[in-house]
Amino acid sequence: MINLKINGIPVSVPEGSTILDAAKLANIRIPTLCYLKDVQCVGSCRMCLVEATGARGLVAACVYPVSEGMEVRTNTPRVRKSRKTTVELILSTHKKKCLSCVRSMNCELQKLALEYNAEEDRFGTDHDIDPVDDLSPSVVRDNSKCVLCTRCVAACNNQTIGVIGPQHRGYAKVIGSPYGVSLAHTSCVNCGQCVVACPVGALYEKSNVADVWGAIVNPEKHVVFFTAPSIKATLGEAFGLPVGTNVDGKMVSAIKQLGDVKCFNMDITADLTIMEEANELLQRIMQGGTTPMFTSCCPGWVKFAEHYYPELLPNLSTCKSPQEMFSAVLKTYYCEKNNIKPEDLYVVSVIPCTAKKFEITRDELGHYTDAAITTRELAKMIKEAGIDFANLPDGKYDTPFGDASGAGAIFGTTGGVMEAALRTAAYVLGGEGAPLEFKEVRGTRGIKEAEYSIGGSTVKVAVANGLGNARKVIEQIKSGEKQYTFVEIMACPGGCINGGGQPYVHDEIRNSIDLKAVRAQALYDSDSANKYRCSHETPAVKALYDEFFGKPLSHKAHELLHTTYHQRDKY
Amino acid sequence: MSELTFEGTPEQADALKRCIDEHRGEAGALMPVLHEAQNIYGYLPSEVQTVIADELNVPLAEVYGVATFYSQFTLNPKGKHKISVCLGTACYVKGSDKILEAVEKELGIKCGECTPDRKFSIDSCRCVGACGLAPVMIVDGEVYGKLTAGDVAGILDKYIQD
Numbered sequence: 001m002i003n004l005k006i007n008g009i010p011v012s013v014p015e016g017s018t019i020l021d022a023a024k025l026a027n028i029r030i031p032t033l034c035y036l037k038d039v040q041c042v043g044s045c046r047m048c049l050v051e052a053t054g055a056r057g058l059v060a061a062c063v064y065p066v067s068e069g070m071e072v073r074t075n076t077p078r079v080r081k082s083r084k085t086t087v088e089l090i091l092s093t094h095k096k097k098c099l100s101c102v103r104s105m106n107c108e109l110q111k112l113a114l115e116y117n118a119e120e121d122r123f124g125t126d127h128d129i130d131p132v133d134d135l136s137p138s139v140v141r142d143n144s145k146c147v148l149c150t151r152c153v154a155a156c157n158n159q160t161i162g163v164i165g166p167q168h169r170g171y172a173k174v175i176g177s178p179y180g181v182s183l184a185h186t187s188c189v190n191c192g193q194c195v196v197a198c199p200v201g202a203l204y205e206k207s208n209v210a211d212v213w214g215a216i217v218n219p220e221k222h223v224v225f226f227t228a229p230s231i232k233a234t235l236g237e238a239f240g241l242p243v244g245t246n247v248d249g250k251m252v253s254a255i256k257q258l259g260d261v262k263c264f265n266m267d268i269t270a271d272l273t274i275m276e277e278a279n280e281l282l283q284r285i286m287q288g289g290t291t292p293m294f295t296s297c298c299p300g301w302v303k304f305a306e307h308y309y310p311e312l313l314p315n316l317s318t319c320k321s322p323q324e325m326f327s328a329v330l331k332t333y334y335c336e337k338n339n340i341k342p343e344d345l346y347v348v349s350v351i352p353c354t355a356k357k358f359e360i361t362r363d364e365l366g367h368y369t370d371a372a373i374t375t376r377e378l379a380k381m382i383k384e385a386g387i388d389f390a391n392l393p394d395g396k397y398d399t400p401f402g403d404a405s406g407a408g409a410i411f412g413t414t415g416g417v418m419e420a421a422l423r424t425a426a427y428v429l430g431g432e433g434a435p436l437e438f439k440e441v442r443g444t445r446g447i448k449e450a451e452y453s454i455g456g457s458t459v460k461v462a463v464a465n466g467l468g469n470a471r472k473v474i475e476q477i478k479s480g481e482k483q484y485t486f487v488e489i490m491a492c493p494g495g496c497i498n499g500g501g502q503p504y505v506h507d508e509i510r511n512s513i514d515l516k517a518v519r520a521q522a523l524y525d526s527d528s529a530n531k532y533r534c535s536h537e538t539p540a541v542k543a544l545y546d547e548f549f550g551k552p553l554s555h556k557a558h559e560l561l562h563t564t565y566h567q568r569d570k571y
Numbered sequence: 572m573s574e575l576t577f578e579g580t581p582e583q584a585d586a587l588k589r590c591i592d593e594h595r596g597e598a599g600a601l602m603p604v605l606h607e608a609q610n611i612y613g614y615l616p617s618e619v620q621t622v623i624a625d626e627l628n629v630p631l632a633e634v635y636g637v638a639t640f641y642s643q644f645t646l647n648p649k650g651k652h653k654i655s656v657c658l659g660t661a662c663y664v665k666g667s668d669k670i671l672e673a674v675e676k677e678l679g680i681k682c683g684e685c686t687p688d689r690k691f692s693i694d695s696c697r698c699v700g701a702c703g704l705a706p707v708m709i710v711d712g713e714v715y716g717k718l719t720a721g722d723v724a725g726i727l728d729k730y731i732q733d
Binding site for chain 2: 153157161162163164165166167168169177178179571
């Protein structure tokens with residue numbers, strides 16, 4: 001252990017720790033900007049400069065290693081002046097249109113500017129920046145707000161996509177894709193990890209809020225919302241509730257107060273996905289189909305496979321994602337049942353994800369979803385409607401798509417789809433008394449492996465979250481090093497609970513808690529409290545098969561609930 | 572950004588491949604490979620950057636980032652006649668920016684670019700040690716001094732006739 005003092009407070013930390021690590025232990029806050037836990041640590045923004053004995057100038061706390069007997073000062077006039085100047089220099093090239101910025105009141109730069117009394121015009125502002133790139137259906141880049149921290153670049157590289165990077169030099173430096181092409185024309189998979197890594201308003205989702213408001217006031221339209229499994233675990237954060245608070249009931253009440261709309265539970269089509277996917281898996285195993293089978297509910301992963309591993313497309317489950325299954329069910333079964341013309345039904349999906357915005361534009365999925373809005377966009381609508389979220393009573397989802405199983409709920413976190421599928425597969429093969437919990441596939445580790453004996457046969461599974469980890473698993477499968485029967489992949493680290501459409505969480509919180517684990521716990525708690533634990537128990541799913549689809553993998557199910565994939569270019 | 576059609580030969584492709592094979596697996600292979608690629612092709616066309624990215628397994632965005640960071644790399648081919656206008660202090664105060672403007676206007680391309688017929692390319696430089704002749708322009712190594720914007724067309728004519 002290394003002993004040092006920070007602002008006079010003694011701290012002992014393991015060798016190799018940075019000053020920032022040590023300060024955290026001593027409960028001393030050092031501001032950061034380019035540093036983001038699990039994403040980037042390069043020491044380039046100079047916000048975290050501190051005085052340390054033995055060092056000539058100020059040093060960057062996020063990268064500077066501690067040494068025995070070191071004395072660190074984090075709040076001297078010299079340090080404060082340096083930080084203030086750093087913020088002012090950043091502001092000199094920043095488009096300070098803060099009032100209408102998507103990150104206003106939730107911006108890391110704004111917070112630092114306030115804390116250090118920065119003058120926004122100390123160095124003037126004269127900086128011409130490329131126009132906004134809003135051609136992608138998912139992600140908008142406004143470089144006039146960019147602070148060049150490169151957190152987005154690191155997030156993209158961690159995903160092993162790498163379609164953005166710093167280019168040119170000095171004043172001309174910008175973050176973008178090679179030759180200035182739009183993100184829409186690259187092999188970006190729309191995961192949005194760049195968006196949640198961005199400290200300012202330079203990256204945000206392509207908003208569909210105006211479209212949804214338009215549909216709500218249109219008397220011709222029947223508007224239905226459905227919310228993805230992870231939304232209940234994260235929406236509260238946008239209203240100041242602690243990370244990991246389950247706001248299921250308040251969320252439903254809030255949506256119903258937006259206008260004359262219905263609110264359904266997407267956990268139900270997560271259950272429906274499992275019914276199709278588990279049966280598809282069993283069919284592939286028994287009929288000698290292509291294995292390992294990969295999950296297909298994550299649109300970021302699907303596009304990744306299309307660009308980078310087209311040879312694996314036959315291995316992807318043909319199941320549509322829960323979003324697309326729900327929209328197809330609504331525009332057919334629900335419309336028939338309620339005598340609504342499909343063109344009069346306006347389907348809004350609330351998702352934790354920017355890639356789902358791309359997904360709804362895919363021709364092969366039939367364009368059943370009218371708008372896909374992120375958790376952040378829903379929060380914005382709730383605020384715009386003047387709803388007092390924290391004091392809302394708990395509401396109930398509308399029938400017939402209300403109650404779902406706990407298996408559907410855990411779809412929102414890494415390992416959840418796998419566990420849900422295993423529950424149903426175990427039941428199909430083993431009958432009553434089959435195991436319910438598969439804890440080996442839980443947790444936020446990047447890659448998880450397990451082997452189960454289900455109905456007498458051995459099933460080897462792998463779960464990868466984050467596309468860098470997905471790539472590792474795929475390479476091991478391709479080289480023959482590993483063999484699996486079933487592989488779950490979620491593009492975002494931690495799965496949907498850490499999706500690119502989730503509420504912005506400041507670096508300070510992200511750096512101090514395991515955001516992914518805390519959010520996921522809310523889903524596991526909701527699962528264990530649910531009276532239905534398996535997808536096949538969900539009443540609405542049973543009704544859908546009894547009244548409409550017949551049985552899993554039926555002709556009608558194939559028509560509406562399954563899809564195809566196609567190879568895409570890398571450049 | 573407009574780029575001229577890529578005209579690589581199989582010999583150039585072989586040379587690039589040999590260079591990449593030599594550096595594959597090395598940490599920091601990108602810089603020496605980009606250097607050699609520029610020697611082979613005279614510039615770094617996007618097609619070549621793509622090959623380098625794929626072969627070295629680095630993102631194209633990183634290749635492009637490095638290629639645009641260092642002024643020694645160029646993304647545009649050089650013309651048969653290479654024009655360089657000095658923007659060093661002495662030339663600049665003598666109005667060399669007007670000379671550069673005149674060259675750009677005459678050839679219809681910007682500094683750093685190459686004409687579509689690949690006959691001319693324009694670059695700027697910083698001081699060639701001929702401050703007494705400021706403002707100065709160099710064409711294929713030949714220095715033209717004490718220029719006015721009006722002289723430019725006449726000088727270029729010689730090379731256009733060529």
